[in-house]
Amino acid sequence: MSQERVSVQLVQRQDYQFDNRFDAGVPGLLTDEPAPLGSGLGPSPVQLLASAVGNCLGASLLFALRKFNPQAAGRIAAEVSAETGRNADRRLRVTGIQAQFTIGDDVAGYKHLDRALATFEDFCTVTASVRAGIPVTVQVFDAEGNQLK
Numbered sequence: 001m002s003q004e005r006v007s008v009q010l011v012q013r014q015d016y017q018f019d020n021r022f023d024a025g026v027p028g029l030l031t032d033e034p035a036p037l038g039s040g041l042g043p044s045p046v047q048l049l050a051s052a053v054g055n056c057l058g059a060s061l062l063f064a065l066r067k068f069n070p071q072a073a074g075r076i077a078a079e080v081s082a083e084t085g086r087n088a089d090r091r092l093r094v095t096g097i098q099a100q101f102t103i104g105d106d107v108a109g110y111k112h113l114d115r116a117l118a119t120f121e122d123f124c125t126v127t128a129s130v131r132a133g134i135p136v137t138v139q140v141f142d143a144e145g146n147q148l149k
Helices: 045-068 113-123 125-130
Strands: 009-014 017-021 029-031 076-086 092-103 136-141
Touching: 045 076, 045 092, 045 113, 045 125, 045 136, 113 125, 125 136
Parallel strands: 092 136
Antiparallel strands: 009 017, 017 029, 076 092
């Protein structure tokens, strides 16, 4: 098993705002809590989690499609939502994540589409890790709105 360590440095700017610093060459990012705690000047931790799940799944879907269809260059769009609720101790938690993808290409001629759709989630590091504690549902549609998965 290959191991890699990823580090992010966070420095409080003010109140609930943090400057996130990544490896050299990667632009920084301001994060903030939404009102009434913060000012909402950047994505919240819950938004970052939803974004990480969506980005990882989208990249994994693209990789799976291109594995059998190198010409697959269509735009993949996603909408990811994270639901929050209270646990038994009344602490706010992410209770579920829903990801919906649309493949911009005409997928009618794609080879092994069923195989790509059946396996792409397994190769998404972030989603597989998050699923250990949070239910994640995934749907995939084609450009005409037909559900593929």
